Amino acid sequence: xxxxxTQAPVKTxxxxxxxxRDTAETTAIADPGKKGTIVGHxxxxxxxxxxxxxxxxxxxxxxxxxxxxxxxxxxxxxxIDGVAAFRDEDAAILSQENGKVRFEAWVDALVFEIRxxxxxxxxxxxxxxxxxxxxxxxxxxxxxxxxQALGVVTVIVPFNWPIAILGAAVxxxxxxxxxxxxxxxxxxxxxxxxxxxxxxxxxxxGVLNVVTGADANMTALIQNEDVAKVCFTGSVGGxxxxxxxxxxxxxxxxxxLGGNDAAVILEDAIIDDTHLDRLYAAIYDTTGQICMxxxxxxxxxxxxxEVVDGLSARLEKAKLGYGLDADTTxxxxxxxxxxxxxxxxxxxxxxxxxxVREFGELxxxxxxxxxxxxxxxxxxxxxxxxxxTFEQFGPVIPIMPFDTEAEAVTMANDTWGGLCGSVWTASPxxxxxxxxxxxxxxxxxxxxxxxxxxxxxxxxxxxxxxMGREQGIEGVRAFQDSHSxxxxxxxxxxxxxx
Numbered sequence: 001x002x003x004x005x006t007q008a009p010v011k012t013x014x015x016x017x018x019x020x021r022d023t024a025e026t027t028a029i030a031d032p033g034k035k036g037t038i039v040g041h042x043x044x045x046x047x048x049x050x051x052x053x054x055x056x057x058x059x060x061x062x063x064x065x066x067x068x069x070x071x072x073x074x075x076x077x078x079x080i081d082g083v084a085a086f087r088d089e090d091a092a093i094l095s096q097e098n099g100k101v102r103f104e105a106w107v108d109a110l111v112f113e114i115r116x117x118x119x120x121x122x123x124x125x126x127x128x129x130x131x132x133x134x135x136x137x138x139x140x141x142x143x144x145x146x147x148q149a150l151g152v153v154t155v156i157v158p159f160n161w162p163i164a165i166l167g168a169a170v171x172x173x174x175x176x177x178x179x180x181x182x183x184x185x186x187x188x189x190x191x192x193x194x195x196x197x198x199x200x201x202x203x204x205x206g207v208l209n210v211v212t213g214a215d216a217n218m219t220a221l222i223q224n225e226d227v228a229k230v231c232f233t234g235s236v237g238g239x240x241x242x243x244x245x246x247x248x249x250x251x252x253x254x255x256x257l258g259g260n261d262a263a264v265i266l267e268d269a270i271i272d273d274t275h276l277d278r279l280y281a282a283i284y285d286t287t288g289q290i291c292m293x294x295x296x297x298x299x300x301x302x303x304x305x306e307v308v309d310g311l312s313a314r315l316e317k318a319k320l321g322y323g324l325d326a327d328t329t330x331x332x333x334x335x336x337x338x339x340x341x342x343x344x345x346x347x348x349x350x351x352x353x354x355x356v357r358e359f360g361e362l363x364x365x366x367x368x369x370x371x372x373x374x375x376x377x378x379x380x381x382x383x384x385x386x387x388x389t390f391e392q393f394g395p396v397i398p399i400m401p402f403d404t405e406a407e408a409v410t411m412a413n414d415t416w417g418g419l420c421g422s423v424w425t426a427s428p429x430x431x432x433x434x435x436x437x438x439x440x441x442x443x444x445x446x447x448x449x450x451x452x453x454x455x456x457x458x459x460x461x462x463x464x465x466x467m468g469r470e471q472g473i474e475g476v477r478a479f480q481d482s483h484s485x486x487x488x489x490x491x492x493x494x495x496x497x498x
Contacts, residue, residue, distance in 0.1 A: 010040030010093055012193040014049055014212065017056030018205025020197070023049065027213065029190055032099035032332045033322045035369030039097045042189045045213035050220045053209045057152040057179035058226050060206025065149045065177035069126035072175055079202035080116050083109070083195065090163075094191035095323035098159055099332040099371065100286050102324050108163045109195060115167030115455055115471070119175050125473050126175055126480075140493040147480040149177030150228035150252070154221040156242075158234045159185040159334050160289045161450070162192040168459065168470040169231045169254070170196075174208065176479040178228070181209045183221060187335065223248050229479065232256070233291070236416075236464050254468030254478055256460060258291040259419025260391050262412035263448050264434060265307060266405070266425040267300040275424065275446060276310035282422070282448035283311075284318075284375055287330055288395045289338075292420045294448050295391055298408050301401040308379055308399060315359035315375050322367060330360070332371040333394055339371040342394030345387045346376050349398075354387075355379040383411070391417070405430075409437045418462035422448035439463065 010029075014021040025044040031037040045053075064072065091106035098105065132143040153173045157165045162185050173180050184192035189212040200208035211221070222230050223245045229252040232242045239257040246253050263282065269275070282294040299307045321328035333339045350356045358374040373395055381388050381398035388398045402408040412421060418440040423431045425446070435443040441460045444452060453459065458474035460466055468478055 009038060010190045011042075012040070012190050012212065013043045014045055014053070015193075015197040015200050015210040016049065016053045017059070017209065018201075021049065023213070025213075027186070027189075029097050029188065031096050032334050033096075033370040033372075034366050039093070040190050042193065042212045045211045045217055047217050047220065049213075050211055050217055053181050053211050054152060054220055054224055054226050056206035057181055057209055060204060061149070061151055061179040064179055064204060064207050067177070069123045069175060069177070072177065073120045073123035075203060076116070076171065076174060077120055079199045080113060083198055084113065086195070086198065090191045090195055092324060093194070094163070094188070095331075097188040097190050098323070099334050100160075100289075100323055101328055101331050104286055105191070105323070108161055111161070111164035111455070112167035112195070115164070116171045118455055118471075119171035119476070122473050122476055123175060126476055134489040134492040136492050136495055140489055140496055141486040142489050143484050143486040146483045146485070147176075147477065148483045150479055150481060151178060152181065152227050153178045153479060154181045154183060154227055154230045156183040156221070156230065156232045156234070157185060157192070159188040160286055160291075162188060163195050165233050166192070166196065168475065170208070172470070172475040173231070173479040174203075176476050178479050179207050181211060181221060183218060184210065184212050186213075186215065219245065222246055222251060224251070225249050227251050229253070231468075231470070234258075239466060254460070254470065255466035256291065256419075256468075256470065257417075257464060257466040258391050258393070259417040259440070259461060259465045260295045260389075260415045261292060261417070261420045261422075261440070261448070262296045262298055262415070262438070263294040263422045263424065264408045264412055264438075265297065265299040265303060266408070266423065266427075266430055266434065267302055268426045268430070269300070269303060269424040270426055270446065271303060271306045271310060276307075276314065278447045278449075279307070279424075280311055280314045281451065283397045284330065284395055285449060285451075287333055287373075288397075289334060289393050290450055292442070292450055292453070294397065294422065296388060296412070296415075297397055297399045298402050298411055299399060300408075301403055304399070304401050308377065311377060311399075312357065312359070315377070318360040318375050320360050320372050320374070321363050330375060330395065333373055334371065336371055338393060339373055342373050342392060342396060345390070345392055345394075346373075346378075346396055349378045349381065349385050349387050352382060352385060354381055354385065383414075389415070405434055409434060413437075413439045416463060417465040419465040420444070420448070422446075441465070441469075
């Protein structure tokens with residue numbers, strides 16, 4: 001990674017049916033670290049632009065789906081070749097429009113590339129079929145069960161890790177034989193639009209399209225009889241709106257809606273620098289704005305001081321600042337609205353008499369109006385406080401004691417979401433015993449968070465954290481339907497007639 005600064009302003013367009021397209025209207029993209037600063041301008045698609053994107057994808061689908069998975073994989077491998085050359089430039093743009101530190105922005109595109117490669121490794125499994133043999137005296141048919149692509153798929157991603165999150169869905173949808181429309185985040189679309197367009201330009205026209213703009217003009221990406229599926233990552237409220245809109249045309253949905261993930265630290269946990277570093281990253285990476293970050297920490301009462309002291313020592317070294325500055329370890333929150341919400345959670349905890357500990361210094365100068373929040377611990381938090389019951393999506397974490405494993409499991413599961421969780425223990429048996437009781441889609445042992453996510457494994461939530469799975473062959477199957485062809489077996493049929 002080199003120290004690349006961008007030349008402002010950045011400008012991005014649409015990419016529809018193999019052609020770049022400018023729009024009369026554009027959206028100004030704000031810098032969350034420097035109030036009043038504009039990073040660039042993104043095309044603002046009209047309803048006609050969106051309709052054209054759907055039509056282009058629909059037109060491209062028959063020829064793309066007619067290829068073998070191996071043929072699609074070969075074209076996809078060629079399409080992503082060379083994108084790494086732009087990673088430094090993309091990272092600088094994403095850091096400025098998102099707010100996170102430049103290294104995380106750099107990793108964003110890297111994760112996409114890794115996920116793309118892992119998806120292509122599944123090519124030989126995509127078209128696998130199985131045969132159901134006749135059962136004499138009962139079933140006189142031989143049935144072959146295969147998988148078919150759905151058609152046009154829309155993938156909508158949020159601001160926090162937009163390129164990486166696309167990597168959990170776009171390559172799987174394409175490999176399965178679908179044509180895809182990507183909708184980058186409204187408030188941070190620049191790096192994502194540039195990145196995806198580079199890949200789309202190397203695929204057949206209409207197979208991969210990019211539209212940016214106001215949500216009001218995007219209805220046809222969801223509520224449309226020509227769109228077979230929507231894959232949405234965002235808030236619970238956003239997911240509910242997706243389901244409501246999709247219900248009008250029975251468009252399928254995969255929803256990844258964040259979580260209120262619990263880290264459970266058992267009595268025998270190894271609490272050394274290595275594990276404390278992992279826990280710290282699990283909480284504060286991307287200034288707390290990752291769906292799978294730890295949002296609640298439950299610690300055996302005998303180990304509370306070690307955990308609190310260990311996290312405090314790391315927070316004392318936190319350097320709040322601009323994402324492109326080399327010494328910054330924690331950037332601003334992405335939006336003023338989110339900053340106001342997190343500030344409110346912290347003030348509410350203080351007013352309730354909680355043990356609230358804030359760290360770091362808010363930056364001044366041209367960063368004084370940025371969306372910065374001091375990283376915070378809420379020790380022995382009342383379980384009814386919103387800092388416990390809500391997804392904070394910011395640099396604040398409640399830490400609460402427990403006395404028994406059963407109590408820890410009950411508290412961890414007492415929440416609206418079920419995306420991820422973690423168990424910290426020296427005992428593999430205890431890890432499995434507790435981990436299998438956590439009601440969520442993915443559990444880490446002695447770690448937590450995106451850096452250690454197995455990108456081969458199916459990923460998704462339970463309860464209000466969403467539905468459906470991404471990644472792995474399960475992620476490919478999410479963009480396919482089963483298809484059965486049944487032949488009568490004359491001999492078995494004759495035997496049943498007698």
